[in-house]
Amino acid sequence: MPICVPIRDMKDAAAFAEPGHAAQAPAIVTKNGKETLVSMSSEIHEGLRPEAARAQLYAIVDKGISDIESGCSRDAKTLTADVRKQYDL
Template sequence: MPQIIPIRDLKNTSEISQMCHASNEPIFVTKNGYGDMVIMSMKLYEEKMFMLDVYKKLEEAEEEIAEGKVLDGEESLKKLREKYSV
């Protein structure tokens, strides 16, 4: 379940930092009862950005497959072996 805190609680920076590091989810900050910001630890941010990049690359790969932009694996390896005399 997501954690939701009011913006006035951001005054307690060390407590907020501990919450961010203890949570595996972003913390939602509200202002006047409405969503305003999202905060998270750097570690969680990097993990989320990494996964976002993975999903983006998978989506691009699926589009290339759908468009028929594929290479034959055996033929590609053969060309590489010839090029580098392996």
């Protein structure tokens, strides 16, 4: 469960880092009661990297499927023929 800390607590970096390491959870930093940024340990960050990469890959695949469904794609033979024709190859 993330913890919330006010931005003024960031003045002492060592004290600021302790609750996040103890709780093994991200710290949500607030300013005037609104979320400003998130601080997390390197272990938590490393754990999130594969998920972020997977989400990015899914977005690329979804875009490709969308392009195919909307007719914005060509097969390799047609593309090669068009490039050869365009550049007199």
